[in-house]
Amino acid sequence: MILKLAMRNVLRSAHDYSVYFATLAFAACLLYSFTASGDYLLSLDLTADQRDIYGSASMVTQAFSVFSALVFAFLVTYANRFILRRRSREFATYGIMGMEPATMARILVYEGCVAAVVALGVGVLAGVLASPLFGAIAAFVFDAPWQPLLVFSADAALWTAACFAGIMALALALEVRSLRKHSLVELLDADGAPEQPKGAARLSVGLQTSLAAVLLAVVWGSCLFQPTQFIVWILPMGVAAVLATGMLFRVWAIRRPARAYRRPERLLAGLRLFDLRQLQARMSLNANAMACTCALMAVAVCMMVAGLAFSVGMRDGSGRLSDLTLAPIGYVGIFYGITFLIAAAAVLALQQLAGAADDRKAYRLLGNLGCDASMMRKSIRSQVGTCFAAPLVFALVHDVFGLALVAFVASVLGSAQFPLIVAGVVGVTAALLGAYYLITCRECGRMLLREEGR
Template sequence: MYFKIALNNVRKSFKDYSIYFLTLTLGVCIFYAFNSIGDQKAFLELGKRQAEYINILQRLISGISVFISCVLGGLILYANNFLVKKRKKELGIYMTLGMGKNKISKILTYETALVGIISLVVGLGVGIIVSQGISAFASKLFEVSLSNYKFLLSTDAILKTVLYFGIIFILVMLFNTFVISKYKLIDMLTAAKKNEDIKIKNPILTAIIFFISLGLLGVAYKLVIKVGLNPTDRMFLVSIVLGILGTLLLFFSLAGFVLYVLQRNKNVYLKGLNIFVLRQMNSKINTNFLSMTVICLMLFLTISTLATGLSFKNALEKGLENTTPFDASATYYIDEDSKIKTAEESIKELGFKFNPEDKIVSYNEYKLEKTNLESLLNKNAEGKNIKDIVEAMTYKGTNAISISSYNDIRALSGEKSVSLANNEVLISSNLGEVENTLKNILKNNEKIEIDGKEYKIANNALIGEGKVIKEAFESTGMTNNFFTLIVPDNIVSNLKPIANKININFPKNSNEEERVQKLFNEYRDGVVDSSKYGFVNGYTKARIYEDNNGMTNIVLFIGIYLGVIFLISSTAVLALQQLSEASDSIDRYKSLRRIGVSQKMINKSIFTQVSIYFGLPLVVALVHSVVAIKVVNGFLTMFNRPDIGVSSLVTALIMVIVYGGYFYATYTGYKSTVKNALKQK
């Protein structure tokens, strides 16, 4: 009998609470789809290096899925609480008919089990289809051929999904049993007539808390912009704490503060049904300020991870074109006590022979200890955090290479040589954050002192008016040339080099890349005795691209996984809150109709209320995201100047589809609930 009652209740709930079922289904779908990545047929025939990145991605997703399950579990419990509250009167009627709380809990347990099974079955079915699309997308990112593509089920992902969501639904059952045991009959029968108690009644206190929240957010923004994306800095963690606290206090005080302000503006307060809408909002403040804070932070993470995840990948990929000019590069760290002074000598001592067709350039890097570069940079500084950058650029002196070495590097790239007089130098840097500072130096015709002698900066005459040399001198995949002086040979002829570097271009259609990378790996893995042969740290362009591709794809997948889950979860809670409130507010809407308010005005008030509920957390999240994206973009300038245009459009499209879709479904559901209730006599 109880199972039959539960089955009938679930059938009715599918229409009234389709958003709840949809959210559970989407959660299962996304959870399975991402956890099945490593088992897809397309990845079973990868090369060793690519397979390593797939394994890393699979392990990360597996670990993050534990966190995701906690998020989904908490939000499902939260959403379930709204559904139970909505049914208080129905459950109260069960009690008046003589049904005990244990029997009611039994019905809810059956309902939860049915909902769980249906959600799992449908979600897994959709997830299996979605996983094939994700597999194709991932194959393209990892440059894997789809010629051997086969439809594949991941039994491990299915079992993991069933296990995790099974635990969530068991917790929901226990939660329902606990909640029912605490309810009183009188509360259940009169639940719909009760508003939340308003904790803040003093308008002055409300205003104070509101402005404190703005102050906390302002300080948080200032701190994080100052320290940048540096989790090791204590101020970075402080900014996060202040941001969360500021957001919490903002939503805690916002409704009361806005109500107080609008009450003083009678033209707005008394217009249409504004009084009703504002009171509706204010009546739920105890519940909503907590949920809106969580939702806002989740939306913030969604927008930030999606936008910066895509721009991170794009920035790195575009940056590789400028930071890998040669097929291979290596650095030999010179030991004064060693007889070996260059990378080529070390490699030859091992018995390794380069292909006669390989084009190789070897050059030395020096440190100039006595220059006025630091004061010159500070004098012409432009940009934030420039002082910290200047300290890094001038640490233990100024990096320098000779003009002959520079011309050798240019020749390897197919460029013409540059002539430099004995009293001239050139400045170079591929760090975007100092570009304007260096341009100011060129604009002001500054001179550089080296060992007490002044040298003219010849960039304007030899390179172009106001142009800084931004080309990379080696293939590293990173913008590691913070600042390098190109000087006449005589300046460094008597100096001891700090490092020797080689650049190599291989002949086409050769296996040199594999041979050379294997050699570099032997140095790095300790196969080569560094005490005897020294240490050569090198990478081939192909390896750099491969590593970059693997790393950026991992970041992108994790960002999408977290972003989509957070977006679905947060919008679902907003929707359920509003649909629950629609049922709670039926008597109030009936009162409006009795005093002559038209259906059109009621619909308008519903639209306004739903818009405010969906709009407030989104607006605050967008403000947070603007700051976060600015900070992340500052970090990405190390690799390349980021362009978030495309990623922002993709993020906006996802937000419009998911957030806009939930908003529309909530508005139509709310309006339908009220309209149907008003038709009843």
């Protein structure tokens, strides 16, 4: 009975939370493809030198696959937290009907297991179907002959399944803990009450702006003028960049409405005032999370550019790779960059879906007041678009300095076509975020306007 109920809930959730399931499937597909492409590469007609180069780099690629799993662990945990909050009223109803907390926890675990198995199966299947494409990338990077073959790697599938098992076990343990911590009254109101910021900054706007400027000056200055020190201290530099970016997002959220009040004729047009207040609350609350996604995007762009620069850019006139020893860098950069980019886009989408769950009462009130449906849809597109565009724009600002370092290394090593590579990577990044933006707008609109029959 409990398993049947859990499966019914998962089927319903598959329709309601397409971004969540798509993200899990993407995670499985990339984790599988990253590992399986090595087996595919070794099945090609490689020279002895190519096999030696790949063998020497295999430990590096395995380490990066572990880091990819950690990135998706953060992503899945964040996604499951959103799902639990979105369905808290349902679990409160179970409790009111007399269901024991242990039984509700079992339902939650069963649902997570079913969702993970379905996403894992879809992701691995997608990875197998895409194996010619991923294999072509690996073959190109290592300058090996390519054949369009479907390849299934049992080792890669087992590794992906093991990663998913660990990730989902962590996420479900946190969900069960959160479910048991809340009373029935708290669960009933959790999907409508906005989250309260934790550890809100007590510094003034001016002090936050000054501190952010100092931190960014150190990070960007080190990247430009002390690249060796920047690489040695890259982790603390990354933390400083995230902190500074979060403060700037928070400052922007506070100051933007103040500037808008100076133009009342524009402020009172349509739902602009409503949009500004919603964005102010949302960006103030999610400033640190948006800063993390901004950093993920910035790192993803730099890694993909570096990967392509040390593969595509190292070709001679006949298209042959001039330095095979750089192939592992290209291989890792491309796949790891894609992993970060998809994780960032998915977190942004989930943030907006969580925000839409908070805004249902506000949009219901707008509908009761007679607000036009097209105006409300425009409001949704405006808010979601701003929350997608702001991290992307600031990530590109970070990349101006990060890519300067990559460009210097590429020029020293003789890599060519660097501007074209940068343009291509930025275009792909914008296209991926655009796709997630469209999906998110559709889901937010359905969530906010369905109750009014709009």
